[in-house]
Amino acid sequence: MDEPRWLDEHxxxxxxxxxxxxxxxxxxxxxxxxxxxxxxxxxYEILVQLSAAAGGSLRMTDLADRLVTSKSGLTYQVTQLEKAGLVIRRSCPSDVRGVFAELTQDGWLVLRAAAPGHVATVREVLIDVLSREQLAVLAEGLGEVSARLRAAERRSPTP
Structure with missing residues (x-):
């Protein structure tokens, strides 16, 4: 058995x-x-993804992929948003197993109201803390990590 590659101090x-x-x-x-x-x-991220999609609607499987979450976890969150009147679910006309999540008018309003405070907090805790150079390195490094992990998942999907 090979010896583990322990992390050095850096x-x-x-x-x-x-x-x-x-x-x-x-x-x-x-x-x-x-x-x-x-x-x-x-x-919040569900509402953001739906707002960015054509017609404010995405298949649940596509939404789960964009959010990097399980389908069961997404189903629970969408159910909560549906109960609040912020999202509706509708069947896919071309696939009986397919379900779409769609942003409602109230969902748009809640997202628009929530976004300024969220962006201000993102700036406060991350963006404004780092220099432009640090942000570029962070974006490049984490982008590479995400790309490799997504590629690995596509090669050997987990249930």
Whole structure:
């Protein structure tokens, strides 16, 4: 058996910094959205993805892929948004198994009201903390990580 490639001091600092920062940022965004609009961060991201889609509508499978979440987790969140009148679900006319999530007018209004506070918090906790150069390195590095993980998932999907 091969010896594990342990992290050196520099690698450990990067990993620990990533874990701490991502957890703290997620906690702060979750808090701001709950207090500002009554939405969870996942619910906000669902509304964002639907608002960016043609006609404010996406198949649930495409929405799950864009959000990098499980279909069951997405179903729960969409159900909560549906109960609040922010999203509706409709059947796919060409595939009986397909379901679309669609942003309602109230969903658009809630998203428009929530977005300024969310963006201000994103700026406060990340964007305005880093220089333009640091942001470019972060975007490039995390983009590479995401691309490799997505490619690996396509090669060997997990249930």
């Amino acid at each position: 690698e450990m600092a990067a990993w620990q910094g990533f874990v701490a920062a991502s957890n703290l940022i997620n906690r702060r965004l979750e808090q701001q959205l709950k207090e500002g609009s009554g939405l969870s961060h996942t619910q």
